[in-house]
Amino acid sequence: MRDTHHPHTALPLAPGVGYKPQHYTALMHDPGTVRWLEIHAENYMGGGGRPLAQLRALSERFALSVHGVGLSIGGESPLDTAHLARLAYLTSWLNPASFSEHLAWSTHDGAFFNDLLPLPYTATTLARVCRHIDQVQTALGRQMLLENPSSYLAFVESDWSEPEFLCEITRRTGCGLLLDVNNVFVSATNLGFSPEAYIAAFPLDAVGEVHLGGHAPDVDDHGAPLLIDAHGCPVADPVWTLLATTLAQMGPRPVLIEWDNDVPDWPLLAA
Amino acid sequence: MTQTIRKTDANHTLDLAAEISQSTFLAALLQPDLAPPEGLIDGQNRPAGRRFSVYRNNVIASLIDAMEVGFPSVFKLLGAENFRPLARLFVAEHPPHSPLLMHYGTAFPSFLAKIDALSRFPYLPDMAHLDLAIRQSYHSPDAPPFDPQDLEGNPLESLRFSFAPATKILASPQPIFSIFQHLFNAAPRPNPGPEALLITRAEFDPIPHSLPPGGHSFISGIMQGHTLGIAYENTLTTTPDFDPTPLLSLLMTSGALCAEEGLP
Structure with missing residues (x-):
């Protein structure tokens, strides 16, 4: 596999995994086919100690994707500038191949709720999200990728579809996208749309990274299937199929899979 | 004013969409006895119902998990069956004020000290102080x-x-x-x-x-x-x-x- 890069990412077109500290020793001893790792930004914002020592060592062996979960880009509140400064510090000393965040909100009135909460897709929220992304890209001095959420409900007030909304964000801000194929499948099941139609409408050219994860089945009040984005479950077969369809349309991309799950053969990525 | 172009042809009779502010969303999220805000729907324009609870559960459970990891001594002393309901009260009263959960829970010792039912265990607040100090030292x-x-x-x-x-x-x-x-x-x-x-x-x-x-x-x-x-x-x-x-x-x-x- 050659180390060519897509314009929206400097990550290798090779398998990557979400880094877990308990795997540090095994990973440094024998990384197998793993060429890059994704870390959660907020776990490496302490003053020092083991987390930062491990991260420095990992950065010498692997390409890194820094994935933020705390910026609250979809929030009504202004971005937390102290948090943005911490991110800028992390990305400046680590110089990761990629930085990504979520189309969601988690902070309101100074309180942080540790979840990716949904937002409606309207002219108002579009302008707000674009303003926040501009602010992030300016503060970090780099392009960021924005990840599509997993949805359990929709807003009556939304007047954009999610792919249209994301497409317009990339057009206005120049950001790239992180396409979570499991999230597409979860949202499609939960809200009754076709995942293939979603992918067909998605601005695939802007995708710099792909996520794959597991989900857990539940039901709603009417007995309809309600899939929960639960990290730690194996990737479901239809999600692998959707990944194959997607990669066939857009070409190879860096794909992140959960370490705990069975890693299938990797011909998908070489396509 | 929110546009509602696509809602007028819906079969259901949900009123014209009102904007759901994030304050409204959160208020309902943090009070399990409140119904989800109107204007949240499933894929067929029906009220979201328990779909809203997924977010409710994620927020509360993830913060309780963070407390469990962050206060191992208090957790071990109280046991999961006592610790988790207590942590649930705490996270509702003192949500984090930073995405850095490694620093979360500095108000937990004084929170524990104020609970009458725990007065028989006067060492709990200081064990929470110890858990905090070890965590601060680690980072x-x-x-x-x-x-x-x-x-x-x-x-x-x-x-x-x-x-x-x-x-x-x-x-x-x-x-x-x-x-x-x-x-x-x-x-x-x-x-x-x-x-x-x-x-x-x-x-x-x-x-x-x-x-x-x-x-x-x-x-x-x-x-x-x-x-x-x-x-x-x-x-x-x-x-x-x-x-x-x-x-x-x-x-x-x-x-x-x-x-x-x-x-x-």
């Missing part, structure tokens, strides 16, 4: 190591020491060190009585050390910038038989100290 900045050769040629009583940021001291009217050893290192059940401890981090793992009577006073004196001589004399006023020798040896060999230039 503290690294510091250049102390080199005893830097002290050569100076009289002992005139020395001042610099402490690594990861070094913490705690004192309590409760036997906090013995409780910790009982919980995590199979030590015998503790006897009542005051105890103090020193936390050091030689490399990456914080370690609590028991402090003798006067030890807390002596170390906090040095931490305040006093010379060893002054800190020793001050300690003698409350602990006349205080012997600093073993403590100085502990400080110099446990990673508690750092080189002078390690100070900010």
